[in-house]
Amino acid sequence: MHLSRLFQRSVRMFGDRPALARGAAPALTYAALDLRVRALARWLREDQQLQPGDRVVLAMKNCTEYAVALLALWHARLCAVPVNNKLHPSEIGYVLENSGARLCFSQGALHEALGPLATQTSVRLVDVQGPAWQAALAGSALPADAGVHGGDGELAWLFYTSGTTGRPKGVMLSHANLVAMALNFHADVLTIDERDALLHVAPMSHGGGLYGIPYWMHGGLQVVPESGGLDEAELFALLHHYPRASMFAAPTIVTRMVQHARGLPPVAAQERCPGLRCLFTGGAPFYVEDVKAAVACFGPRVAQMYGQGETPMTITALRAERIAQAVAEGDDTLLASVGWEQTAVEVDILDADGAPVPPDTLGEVVVRSPTVMLGYWNNPEATAQAMPGGALRTGDVGLVDARGLLHLKDRSKDVIISGGTNIYPREVEEALLRHPAVEEVSVIGTPDAEWGEAVTAFVVRRAGAAVDEAALDQLCIDSIARFKRPKHYVFVPQLPKNPTGKVLKSELRKNYRPAALSVHA
Ligand code: AMP
Secondary structure: HHHEEEEHHHHHHOOOEEEEEEEEOOOHHHHHHHHHHHHHHHHHHHOOOOOOOEEEEEEEEOOOOHHHHHHHHHHHOOOEEEEEOOOOOHHHHHHHHHOOEEEEOHHHHHHHHHHHHHHOOOOOEEEEEOHHHHHHOOOOOOOOOOOOOOOOOEEEEEOOOOOOOOOEEEEEEEEHHHHHHHHHHHHHHOOOOOEEHHHHHHHHHHHHHHHHHHHHHHOOOOOOOOOOOOOHHHHHHHHOOOEEEEEEEHHHHHHHHHHHHHOOOOOHHHHHHEEEEEEEEEEEOOOOOHHHHEEEEHOOEEEEEEEEEEEEEEEEEEOOOHHHHHHHHHOOOHHHEEEEEEEOOOEEEEEOOOOOOOOOOOOEEEEEEOOOEEEEEHHHHHHHHHHHHHHHHEEEEEEOOOOEEEEEEEHHOOEEEEEEEOOOHHHHHHHHOOOEEEEEEEEEEEEOOOOOEEEEEEEEEEEOOOOOOOHHHHHHHOOOHOOHHHHEEEEEEOOOOOOOOOOOOOOOHHHOOOHHHHHOO
């Protein structure tokens, strides 16, 4: 199914229902949104002379225009190329050039900064707060069936992976991929209907933007906070305003929300944010202690998914009820897992030769699913490496236990090899997080003359709390094998993170100096 055809179905089914709102302001209905979408689509195709398959970059922070632009691109049979608005203009320049984009929507200061680049690459730059955008929306509209004739194999979303080494690669996702993603979301995370609202707190340039699809597909409302991101006070107010709202947030953002809630007058979880239906998280490890804290704070309304750009948000999932049940029963094994394979997804654990391993044995997580990308843009070598025979090699190391739960260890490149033995940072991180004074932690391997690599822990202490190396060492001795204990501790005020809240281990590695060991705050 082409996403444009699917959206037109929603326009017919839910025409007068609210579809898109900015904060608590009155929402556009599906019918009103459709008029804007089709007018913008006509402007793209007729005034800008873009052809089916052409790429259009979206370089802006979260705003309602983002949702309008996405739907218009799909109606015009064009491909969206989302970029993080916090990237350096030269990094955005790389995407403009590599994708061969014809046009770029941006806004504000970023629009100014991109000016010279657009000239070099002959990409037309359009400010979504400027007159060209307004004129486009006020013009005549393409017919409702303009997009429906595109096959669902057409490119819908060309997503440049953050790529910690080398240049980012463009992940090609088709309409069929994204429809499959939305169906899996309904099947395994949350069913959506007309009463539901989605709060766009996470960057719409990442998976967060794609979550609009399972909502508009079933008549839900998309809400973009006025701040365009996470402002805790604004978010908690929206969770009082909307009676049945959900949101995606990276684990570190969930933890920030828990901290904010702790500073509020003590009330029951339900009263704290009465409108919250589900907080779904993923994209990075969600540690057992953090899951428990989130459930204590928000109640049985916390779900988790595991996915990656190459199969967006869709590999495994744990519904909120299962997580709440596991917290109640003290089932830490389930809480430490990323859940069961999603409905349309086959997850296998393969050894280095590509053979399946027995249960409870570590190997690489390999995925077959209709959500798996078509490949990397203009990069057949990388595609052949990532998906030999069509199955996606995720680069994640994990095991499936007897209950069928997937336990992720780490990205294969993050595994520490010390004295010839593999050490998985996540196990060490889980152990350290049990200390009440530890707020955040990230463990990496650092060069070591004797062992090859040494386990090094970067620790953020909770405000006002004290903890030293000796206490952490004892905690590790009590809970994990001695050889996994960190050899070095670095106490830091905060961890480096990317705009989606993922800890940047690459930065920790790059900036690590043995001298930093004396940074004991
Ligand atoms: P990205 O493509 O930037 O979304 O990064 C995807 C990677 O994030 C995955 O390959 C995993 O290594 C990690 N990841 C995603 N979801 C989870 C999760 N729920 N728990 C642990 N790691 C995750």
